[in-house]
Each structure stands twice: as C-alpha cells, then as structure tokens.
Amino acid sequence: MHDRPEAATPAAGRQPAPAEILATVAAGGVIGACARYGATLLWPTAAGTFPWTTFWINVTGSSAMGLLMVLVTERATVHPLVRPFLGTGVLGGYTTFSTYAVDARDLFDGHRAGTALLYLTTTLAAALSALWATSALTRLLVRPRPRPDGSTAA
Amino acid sequence: MNWLMVIAGALVGAPLRYLTDRAVQARHDSALPWGTFTVNLAACAGLGLLTGAATAATVPSALHHFVGPGLCATLSTYSTFSYETVRLAGTGARFHAAVNAVAGVVAGLAAAFLGGELAGALFR
Numbered sequence: 001m002h003d004r005p006e007a008a009t010p011a012a013g014r015q016p017a018p019a020e021i022l023a024t025v026a027a028g029g030v031i032g033a034c035a036r037y038g039a040t041l042l043w044p045t046a047a048g049t050f051p052w053t054t055f056w057i058n059v060t061g062s063s064a065m066g067l068l069m070v071l072v073t074e075r076a077t078v079h080p081l082v083r084p085f086l087g088t089g090v091l092g093g094y095t096t097f098s099t100y101a102v103d104a105r106d107l108f109d110g111h112r113a114g115t116a117l118l119y120l121t122t123t124l125a126a127a128l129s130a131l132w133a134t135s136a137l138t139r140l141l142v143r144p145r146p147r148p149d150g151s152t153a154a
Numbered sequence: 155m156n157w158l159m160v161i162a163g164a165l166v167g168a169p170l171r172y173l174t175d176r177a178v179q180a181r182h183d184s185a186l187p188w189g190t191f192t193v194n195l196a197a198c199a200g201l202g203l204l205t206g207a208a209t210a211a212t213v214p215s216a217l218h219h220f221v222g223p224g225l226c227a228t229l230s231t232y233s234t235f236s237y238e239t240v241r242l243a244g245t246g247a248r249f250h251a252a253v254n255a256v257a258g259v260v261a262g263l264a265a266a267f268l269g270g271e272l273a274g275a276l277f278r
Contacts, residue, residue, distance in 0.1 A: 022169045029168020030161050033228045037160045040223070062236035069237060084172070088234075093168050095232035098197035099223075101262035102205055105270060120259055127236045128255070135240070 016080050024081045028089015032061075036094050048110050051103040054096065055123050061095035062127040066134030075142050156219045163224015167197075171229050185250050187238040190231065191258060197230035198262040202269025210277035230262075 016024070036057055043053045068086055072078050100123060107116035174196075175189030182188060204221045207213055235258055243251035 022172065025172045026165050026169045029171075029228050030164045033160055033164035033167070033224065034157070036227065037157070037223045058232040058236075061233040065233040065237045066240070088172050089168055091233040092171060092231040093164055093228040095234075096197075096227040097194040097230035097232050097235060097258070097262055098201040098226045098266070099230075100232060101194075101198040101259075101266040102201045104263055105202065105266040106205070109270075120263070123232075124255060124259060127232060128240055131233075131236045131240050 016084075020081065021084050024085045025089045025092075028085040029093035032090040032093030032095075035090075036096060047106065048112055048115075050115055050119055051099075054099050054103060055119070055126070058095045058100060058123055059126045059130050061091050063130035063134045065091050066131035067138050070135050070138040071142065074139070075144060077145070155216060159216045159219035160224040163220040163222075163226075164228040167225045167228030171231065185242065185247055186254055187234075187242075190234050190238055191254075191261070194230045194235060194258060194262050195265050197226040198265035199269040200229070201226040202266035203273045204269075206270035206273025207277050210274060 039057055040053050045051045045053050065087065068083075068091065072083050072087075100120075104116045104120050107113070107119065171193045174193050178189040178192050179187075201222060204213065204218065204226065208218065235254075239251050239255045239258075242248075242254060
C-alpha cells in the first residue's frame with residue numbers, strides 16, 4: 001500500500017526516504033518517551049499498589065491511536081510522515097508494554113497476585129475499549145472527505 | 155542527566171521498533187502482527203533483566219534510565235498492540251484478535267519473569 005507510487009495523491013507528495021522516516025520516528029519517540037517519563041515523575045505509584053500512571057498512559061495512548069488511525073487512513077490525505085511521527089513515534093514511544101509486564105511481575109513477586117491479575121486484565125480491556133470507542137466516535141463525528149467525482153472516500 | 159538518558163534511550167528504541175517491525179513483517183504472510191509481538195517480547199525481557207539486576211546489584215542511575223524508561227519502554231508499545239488487536243477483530247478475525255491479545259500479555263509477562271531470573275543467575 002505504502003510503496004505504490006500511483007496511490008500517492010498530489011497532496012501527499014513524494015514518498016519520504018528511509019532515513020527521513022527513521023529520523024521522524026526517533027523524534028516522535030523522544031516526545032512520547034518524555035511525556036511518559038514526565039507522567040511517572042508527576043504521579044509516582046508506590047510498589048505493591050495498582051500502577052495507575054502506566055494504566056492511564058496506555059489507555060490514553062491507545063485511545064489517541066484510535067483517533068489518529070481513523071483520521072489518516074479513512075478521513076484525510078496527510079503528509080506521508082504524519083503517521084510515522086504521531087503513530088509509530090509519539091504514541092508508540094508514549095505507551096509501554098514492557099513497564100506493564102514488569103510491573104505485573106513485581107506485583108506477583110510481592111505476593112499481590114490479585115492486584116497483578118486485575119492490572120493485567122483491566123489495562124487490556126480498557127485500552128482495547130478506548131481504542132474501539134474513539135475510532136467509532138471519530139468515524140461518527142468526522143465526515144468522509146468527498147472525492148472530486150462527488151463520491152466519498154470511505 | 156536522567157532526562158538525557160531517557161531521551162538517548164528513546165532515540166534508539168523508537169527507530170529499532172520501526173525497523174524490527176518492518177523486518178519481521180516482511181518475512182511472513184501471517185495474519186498476526188508478529189513484528190509488534192517481537193519488539194514487546196524483547197523489551198519485556200530487557201526490562202525484566204534490568205529490574206532484576208537492580209535488586210541484586212547496583213545499577214548506575216544513568217544506565218537504568220537509558221535502558222528502562224528510555225530504550226525498553228520506547229521499544230515496546232501498547233497503542234500499536236491495541237490497534238492491531240482491534241483491527242483484527244474489526245476485519246472479522248476475532249479468533250486471531252483474541253490470540254494476539256492473550257499471547258501478547260502472557261508472553262510479555264513470561265519474558266519479564268525470565269529476564270528477572272536471568273538477572274538473578276548472573277548477578278547473585
């Protein structure tokens with residue numbers, strides 16, 4: 001899909017070079033990582049308790065991904081670096097699977113298996129629900145862009 | 155200093171996730187998103203190793219921030235994991251969606267435990 005030149009519209013411009021994509025992903029990743037690290041400094045969670053900060057990071061990041069992906073794949077023609085920057089970079093770097101898994105492991109190790117299982121399942125359920133709901137809401141609120149021939153892009 | 159190390163780790167982690175995902179996805183035609191599975195598994199093992207080492211030995215703060223909130227946390231992703239799971243369910247592949255979600259969580263947790271065990275064996 002991405003490497004079909006004929007699919008590129010004039011608004012999307014030329015395809016970016018691999019080095020441009022990598023630099024864009026890295027820049028977005030730094031922004032996302034700083035937002036995540038800053039949040040953990042602002043709202044630290046004590047050992048042995050439900051890791052609320054990482055919970056909300058992963059839920060809000062998944063929700064934002066739902067918004068972004070509907071907009072860039074179904075509703076608008078954007079610059080080809082927007083998705084690598086915001087999706088792979090910022091949101092990919094902001095959310096974290098490793099902290100989620102290691103925090104759950106630490107809860108198990110601290111004999112808080114109930115909290116660990118609750119954390120594992122509620123994060124999964126909340127992140128998936130948030131992404132699904134945000135996608136549905138975006139489809140509802142943002143109209144498909146009409147094509148020149150009058151039909152809709154969706 | 156801690157912020158700089160987080161930034162340095164993220165500068166490596168995010169492009170590494172992108173490159174690994176591309177490389178893994180190019181090597182199979184399975185419906186499951188193995189690229190994200192791979193980076194999450196590697197990051198869980200890496201962070202498990204780091205935190206395990208930190209309980210058994212003294213890990214310098216700079217190294218801890220580079221590898222932990224910098225490299226491993228940025229290498230892994232929850233938003234793409236969620237997106238790919240919901241997309242599988244949305245295209246009718248509900249079984250694949252469930253497998254992706256459960257396998258991702260179970261394998262990530264197992265990798266976190268294994269990383270910790272490895273650290274315990276290495277740094278006792």
